[in-house]
Amino acid sequence: MTEENGLTDKEKANYKDYALLSYHHIPGVHNLEVFEKAGGYEMMKAAFLKDPEAIKEEVKNSGLRGRGGAGFPTGVKWGFFTKDRQAQKYLVCNADESEPGTFKDRYLVEKNPHILIEGMIISAWALGIQKGYIYIRGEFYHQAVTLEKAIKEAYAKNYLGKNILNKNFDFDLYVHRGAGAYICGEETGLISSLEGKKGQPKLKPPFPAIKGYRGLPTMVNNVESLAAVPWIMRFGADAYKKWGTEKSPGTKLFSISGDVNKPGVIEVPLGTTLKEIIEVHCGGMKDGHALKAVIPGGSSAPIFDAETSYAVKMDYEDVAAKGSMLGSGAIVVINDKRNMGDVLKWTLEFYHHESCGQCTPCREGTGWLEKVFKRRESGKGLVSDIDLLDKTAASMRGQTICALADAAAMPTQGMIKVFRRELEEYVSTPVKK
Amino acid sequence: MSTQKFEFTPENLVLYKEYLTRYDDVQSALLPVLHLVQEQNHWISPEAIAYVSQLMTIPEIKIKEVISFYDMFYDEPVGRNVVHVCTNITCSMFGGREIYQGLLKHYKADYLKPCDNNRLSFQKMECLGACELAPCMRLNNDFVGNVDLNSAISKIDALP
Numbered sequence: 001m002t003e004e005n006g007l008t009d010k011e012k013a014n015y016k017d018y019a020l021l022s023y024h025h026i027p028g029v030h031n032l033e034v035f036e037k038a039g040g041y042e043m044m045k046a047a048f049l050k051d052p053e054a055i056k057e058e059v060k061n062s063g064l065r066g067r068g069g070a071g072f073p074t075g076v077k078w079g080f081f082t083k084d085r086q087a088q089k090y091l092v093c094n095a096d097e098s099e100p101g102t103f104k105d106r107y108l109v110e111k112n113p114h115i116l117i118e119g120m121i122i123s124a125w126a127l128g129i130q131k132g133y134i135y136i137r138g139e140f141y142h143q144a145v146t147l148e149k150a151i152k153e154a155y156a157k158n159y160l161g162k163n164i165l166n167k168n169f170d171f172d173l174y175v176h177r178g179a180g181a182y183i184c185g186e187e188t189g190l191i192s193s194l195e196g197k198k199g200q201p202k203l204k205p206p207f208p209a210i211k212g213y214r215g216l217p218t219m220v221n222n223v224e225s226l227a228a229v230p231w232i233m234r235f236g237a238d239a240y241k242k243w244g245t246e247k248s249p250g251t252k253l254f255s256i257s258g259d260v261n262k263p264g265v266i267e268v269p270l271g272t273t274l275k276e277i278i279e280v281h282c283g284g285m286k287d288g289h290a291l292k293a294v295i296p297g298g299s300s301a302p303i304f305d306a307e308t309s310y311a312v313k314m315d316y317e318d319v320a321a322k323g324s325m326l327g328s329g330a331i332v333v334i335n336d337k338r339n340m341g342d343v344l345k346w347t348l349e350f351y352h353h354e355s356c357g358q359c360t361p362c363r364e365g366t367g368w369l370e371k372v373f374k375r376r377e378s379g380k381g382l383v384s385d386i387d388l389l390d391k392t393a394a395s396m397r398g399q400t401i402c403a404l405a406d407a408a409a410m411p412t413q414g415m416i417k418v419f420r421r422e423l424e425e426y427v428s429t430p431v432k433k
Numbered sequence: 434m435s436t437q438k439f440e441f442t443p444e445n446l447v448l449y450k451e452y453l454t455r456y457d458d459v460q461s462a463l464l465p466v467l468h469l470v471q472e473q474n475h476w477i478s479p480e481a482i483a484y485v486s487q488l489m490t491i492p493e494i495k496i497k498e499v500i501s502f503y504d505m506f507y508d509e510p511v512g513r514n515v516v517h518v519c520t521n522i523t524c525s526m527f528g529g530r531e532i533y534q535g536l537l538k539h540y541k542a543d544y545l546k547p548c549d550n551n552r553l554s555f556q557k558m559e560c561l562g563a564c565e566l567a568p569c570m571r572l573n574n575d576f577v578g579n580v581d582l583n584s585a586i587s588k589i590d591a592l593p
Contacts, residue, residue: 196463
């Protein structure tokens, strides 16, 4: 154990290996005092001495891409936002984390709520925003309490509130709990929910940056995107870009679950091979079974067979080039004892349940997908059902207000492409009673 | 259906007023207010809807449509403890669905219907965001992971 500045390794941040989990090994880092002792909130204080435009430029130059799933560059999104610092506007952190397989944001904030709060304060300063909300899914009750406690600590230090540290800058921050609805992870659905309504998405444009919460400019960013901002400010865009690939710079949190020895959350540079993630970070396949397939980016992402899984690099471009998407970085590992028909059935039930119902292709389409695929349960399944399923899924794509219909169609068509024979056998085999 | 009058306790009325200060309009506070109703009353009764409607000047129908949209708001009575069982992909891979069916059978329960002398309600849920704990459940607000039917039952039996 080495000591530097009176801090042991256990109390010191590890900025060298991690941008997001740099404080995670520090016991009690959810307390402001501990976080601050390790270097937390230093970047917030430094940011107040900087021109907001310079901060926006740094984030843009870092190439940070939205970590909620879409992968749109955060700095570019910020560039669409009004520069009028006096205008009423909002910063909303998307902590809904509803994509099946994803649990990275929970892991980040339950241990270290202050890294998010620091990131939000810096972002609010850069964008001239006076009020923010952390929209967290209803299931994460204790995480919401942890965040509220941390916010209270930050208020007590005047890092939040009126005239923060005498910088003539006001920023209020609140936690807003959802109540169990996948669609509230979609940013316009989230805004409807924040407005006290059903979480139904709204047509874009206008985008929330122009017309969002209560019809006012609203910047919605994912937990992980906002939490990366302090590191980028500390070491600069160029240092951040040393991680990852040219088009997918930086590190990414991955949530890994399923048939591996060590499921959990890891932070690795984008472009790390899926093989390394499974074999090294997750301790390999559980019980010595062989790999059959991987869902690389949450349940909406088309599935990879074993061969593709072992060949893919986990960055936005390579996953897309191989026919799927990086999404939220939710990796579900599936072994060769599992039936892909079951996996697709669970997926289709989910999307049908979660369709918000406002667009017909989605409301009806997700129901048809489930119904066709489950015809076998009444003994009436046909091999040709798979073609019908493929056709139905294709007809749903690009026809709706939000991406939920596509999110149901893509994994369906992806599964048919890779595991058609297995699915044909599945639907034509009557269920044993 | 209940004919019990509903109003916030004095403590919750203080919380309600604090919630309003967080938002720039009244309706935005509806989700936190409905959570508060459930914390006090377990479910959102017709009387509670009427009370919230009057308190916030939001039409009852607007409150009802919000309640029915979200899986975690209940407009029918539920047991004192709500048990969420995840039935999404990873949890189903590890028996989440069999655990849910096993629990319904063991407690002679049905989806959300109060059972065991109003002690319990069971709800199958979509992904709970804790897939590393598969199969996982929530006992009220607590995540419980890596369960099987027997360990789930013993944990549920320990609930008040």
